[in-house]
Amino acid sequence: MTCETHPKPPPLLLLHLLLISILPLQITASPATQAEALVKWINTLSPLPPRSPLTSWSLANLKNLCNWTSIVCDSTGTVSEITASGANLSGTLAHFNFTPFLNLARFDLSHNKLIGPIPSEIGRLTELQYVSLLNNYLDGKIPYQITHLQKVWYLDLGENLLLNSDWSKFSAMPLLTHLAFNYNLLASEFPGFILHCHNLTFLDLSHNKFNGTIPESLFTNLGKLEFLYLFDNLFQGPLSPNISHLSKLKQLRLGSNQFSGLIPDDIGAIFNLQTIELDNNSLEGRIPASIGQLKGLSRLDLSVNSLNSTIPSELGFCRNLTFLALAKNSFTGEFPLSLTNLTRIKELGLSGNSLFGVISPYFLSSWTELISLQLQDNRFTGEIPPEIGQLTTLQFLSLFNNSLSGSIPSKIGNLKNLMELYLSENHLSGPIPLTVGNLTNLQFLQVFKNQLTNSIPSEIGNLKDLIELDLSENHLSGSIPQTVWNLTNLQLLRLDSNNLTGTIPPEIENMASLQILDLNTNQLEGELPDTISRLGNLTALSLFSNKFFGTIPSDFGKYSALRYVSFSNNSFSGELPLELCSGFALHEFTVNSNNFTGPLPECLRNCSQLNRVRFDGNRFNGNITNAFGVHPHLSVIYLSDNQFVGEISEEWGECESLTDLQMARNRISGKIPAELGKLTQLRVLNMDSNQLSAEIPTVLGNLSLLLKLNLSTNHLTGEIPRSLSNLRELSNLDLSRNSLTGNIPKELGNCHKLLSLDLSNNNLSGEIPFELGYLTELQLLLDLSSNRLSRNIPENLGKLSKLESLNVSHNQLSGEIPSSFSCMVSLRNSSIDFSYNNLTGLIPTSTIFKDAPAKAYVGNSELAFTMRITDKCDVYSFGVVSLEVMMGRHPRELFSFLSSSKSTKATPISDSAEFLLKDVLDQRLPQPSGQIAHDVAIVVTMALHCVSDKPESRPTMHFVAQELSARTPACNSYPMDTMTISKLTSFEK
Structure with missing residues (x-):
């Protein structure tokens, strides 16, 4: 098989193909396409104001792109910068076409009103060097494509609503020197890509919710950092000792996180530091002595931590300090003398520690550039030095809640730039200096909870800018100066808890800005002026515990939305004004302990914000x-x-x-x-003492x-609900003086926190529940008297060792007083009562029972301190039986009368208030007369002597027999219709 060789394309053809491939890019980057893209985008935004500088962005001005406002072109005539910062743009970036702007080097749309996400297409603008979208309303995730902009040295996405991204997709940006993601909604651990941006000099991640620890590689990789802002996040853990590797750092701002542990000892090795902010963390231990090496340090904020020990003297070497905040830590000791070196200090905050000693005049003489001095919430003693008057640039002075004594120096009048003065909660005495009238820029003056005396100086009326004046809880006397009522900017006036006298004048209407007026607990008097109703901004008025009288002005409340009103403990009278709550804003309204009459205002029904109301102690x-x-x-x-x-x-x-x-x-x-x-x-x-009826x-x-729970003195009927035993937090239960019937629920023994239980004066029957002995916290009272309770007293009640008062009188109880009652060591002998029952046997031998008055046992004929039978026992029984025969019933009511009459010897009962003999006798029989009446009187007389409370005062049965046989005259001089029981008891045997 042979390989076929293809001919190479000629060079001219390759050039032709290259030109064709880049032609679209040239076309899309032309000035015309850029102008069209900008106009198209701006037309998707909300309409611009008529005078907006961006009105030049128009199709009519298409060929003049490089002269458009906020547009800069390069040498080719295409856009290289878009800088529309603060142009009032409102809309999204969704329709911004990034494609035509491939040569864009600067993109600044900061300080506008843009919303929505940042388009990922921004990553195509690879020539960008500067990007700022600061201070908009952009949301969504930060697109990772933004890190494709490898030439960017400045990236600011701060002050938006941006959310977390997958930081693992972000690339390092090697040229980046300035990175700001501050004021967003970012919540994650430290973004890893930042650790590889080795040229960073400025890093701001503040005001987010970043968490976890700061990676160690930050301190080793980002050695060029000059500004590190991580404050207001959720970072935690100790501060790394490697922080000293950031040798070029000028500003270190790590406040408002969750850092713990110690401040690194080597922090003083970062010689260029000008600002250290570690406030609002959980740092502890001491301030490192090395901090004295930071000669350029101008701002140090370590407030709101758990730092302790003393303030290091080395701080005095930081002579350029203008701001020092160590507030709300646990520093102790006195000021180190070296702090006098801080002659440039302008703001000094050492409040909320345990610093003590005197405020030396040497410090004040050295800190003459101070604008703010805050030493409150410490333990400083001694007087306020007169040298305070040298701080003529001071605007804020706070010394409250210390133990300062002596008088307020008159030199304080030199602080003519002072706007806020707080001297409250000390032991300052003497008068308020007249020179306070020189502080004409003062807006806040608080000197409450001291021991100031004399009158309020009229010079306070010079403080025309005053917003708050609080002189409460002192010993000020005299009337309120007329000049005070002319402070038209005053919003808060508190003069309560003094000894002020006089009246509230009509001129109070001048205080048109007044929102809070508190004059309670003084000796003010007179009627309220009608003009008080014209304070349209008044929301709180407290006049309780004075001597005011008269009626409340009829239109009071008509012109203001009152929220808090107190007229309590005065002598106001008449009806409440109908307009009082017409603003329907009332939260608290207390008028108790006056002489108000009439119905309650109807507008109360519609005050839906009511929180606390007191009408008690009036005549409504x-x-x-x-x-x-x-x-x-x-x-x-x-x-x-x-x-x-x-x-x-x-x-x-x-x-x-x-x-x-x-x-x-x-x-x-x-x-x-x-x-x-x-x-x-x-x-x-x-709800006691009403006319409530039906069942509980x-x-x-x-x-x-x-x-x-108090439902006493009503007409309630039925049984005591067993469900009351569910009230396990109950300490006081009073159902007395009703018409309740049935048994005492044994379940009440579950109310283990009861301190007082009163079920007296009802028609309860059955036995006393054994379970009441479980109420071991009962202390104040157990009163079951005046019912129809029967059978034995439970032995278990002896467990009530804390009980001080016990009353089971006027029942039908029988048997012995349990011997366990000797363990009731808290009982007061004057507060026990077993009278008028059918109790028998021995009275417990403890001192409490022996020393109890005889009336505590009266009406129990077979109850005794000893079981030895004597004629005194016999004669008592004879007396009870004789009276029962004469009266036709048990003499319980008569015994009660006799006992009460003996306890009121100093105020004798009149005859008209006594029992007449004829009314005591059995009413079923005809009234005796003649010799029978005489014999009846003799028998009743002898019987009354036989039942004397004191056994030694009772006659012998031999004597009784002799008297009855002889028929000795008994009150012969009194006819039956007027003969009283008291006369018979006083008849000598």
Whole structure:
């Protein structure tokens, strides 16, 4: 087989084919096609403003492309630069035809309103050297084709909405010196391709969500870096000691990440550093001494870390520092004296540490260029030096929350550039210096929580730019200067918790910008001026605990959207103004402890943002049924101690944020609505002393967070719901003074956090549940008195070792007082009561029971401190039986009267308030007269002496027999109709 040889094409043919192949590229890159492409693209964008410089981009101007605004041409007449930065372009790059611009070297569309993704076609423009799409709204992934632009030295895609890309597809860009991806939505580990861009001098990845550790190769590969911005990301781990390899670094900004560990000791070897920002991380340990080698350092921010130890004296060698922030760390000790070398310092922030000692005048004399001095939240002591007056360029001074004492130096008046002054929460005393009136640029003045005295200087009225004035919680006295009411720019005025007197003048209307006015807890008096209603920007007004009186102006609230109002603890009267909540913005409204009358304003129903309301302690009346609507944010409402009538609305069940609902001591009637069971956030429910009826809803057992439940003194009937045992957080339960029946649910023993339980004055029957002994946290009270409880007292109650008060009186209990009660060591002997039962046997021998008053055991004829039988026991029994015969019933009620009358010896009971003998006798029998009446009086007299509380005061049976046989006259001088029990008990034996 032979190989056939083909002839070579002539050179002329090859040249012809080459020309044909490049012809399309020449055609597409012509000025005409470029102009058409630009016009076509710009027509897809939103219309440009009439005076836009890009109006020259027009088909009518097609042949003058090189003179178009933002267009630069090369020597061939084709476009080499598009620089339409800040041209108000609004639209996408989707319709931008990149093909005609193959010679483009500069592409700058920064600071516009472009949206959508960056087209991958941008990777075709291989001659590009400069690309900036900074500050647009571009989104989507960064196309990996952008790294095909191997000649690019400047790439800025910052301040957009760009998302993660697959960084493994990105190529190294060998000529790249400036790379910025800052302010985007990038969330990944450190992009690997960057580590191979060896010529980078500027790298900005800040304000993203990059995470993981910084690769070690960054410090070894990118040795030309001068600016490294990685702040506001999620980088973590320790800072590598190899950071010192970045020897050309000028700015190191790594703040707001999650870096931990120590600051590398060799950081001082990066001699060119001018800026170090490591703030808002978790760095710990000390500041390396090597930092003193950074002679060119002008900015150092190590704030918000966990650095400790003392401030190194070597910092004083950084004489070019203008900004030093070490705030919110754990530095201790005093200022090192070397800091006096920082004569160029303009901003110094050391707040939030544990620095102590005095603020030396030497420092202040050295820092005369200071603009901002922040030493708050430390432990500095001593006085504020007068040398503070040398800081004449100071604009911001904050010394609050230290232990500074002495007076405020008058030299502070020299700081005429001061805009903000914070001296609160110290121990400053004396008067406010008059020179404060010289601070005419001041906008914020806060000196609250000190011990300042005297009056508020009228010179404060000179501070016309003042926005906030807070002098609260001091000992200031006198009236509020008239000049204060002329501060028309003031937005916040707090003078609360002082001893200020006088009135609020009509001139308050001058404070048109006022938003917050707090004058609570002073001695202010008088009526509110009508002009207070004209403060249209007022959102918060606090006047509680003063001596104000009179009515609230009728149009108060009409012209403002009030959110917080408190008139509590004054002497206001009259009805609340109808316009009070017309803005429907009220969040908190407290008017408790005044003399307000009338119904509640109807507009309250529509205040959907209500959070806290107090109307208690007034004389409000009217029907409350529909006074409120559905308030989804309402957490606290007090309506107690008024004269409200009506029923509890079912709508309360929709106020699902309620934690505290109190309606006690009103005239509210009807049933407790079952809808209250929806209030699962409720902690306190108090409805005592109303006229509520029907049964307690079982759904109240759903209120699992309830701490206090008080339904006492109503007309509630039925049994105690067993579901109440679900209230495992309950500390106080009071159902007393109702008409509840049935047994005490044994399940109440599950409420292990109860401190107080009161079920007294009902018609409960059955035995005391053994399970109540499990309530071992009971401390304040266990009161089961005045019911119909029977059988023995459970031995288990002796476990209530914390209980201080126990009352089981006026029941039908029998058996002995359990011996285990001797273990109830917290009981107060004055707060136990077993009276008027059928108890027998020995009283426990502990001191508490021995020292209890006799009335605690009265009405238990067979209860004794000893089982030794004496005639005193016999005579007591005789007395009880005799009285039962005469009265036709057990003398329990009579014993109770006798006990109470003895406890009020200082105030004798009048005859009209006593028992008459004729009323005590058995009413089924005719009233005795004559000799029978005389004999009855003798028997009752003897019986009353026989049941004396004190056994030693009882007569002997021999004496009783003699007296009855002799028929000794008993109060013969008193007729039966007027004979009282007290006269019989006072009759001498």
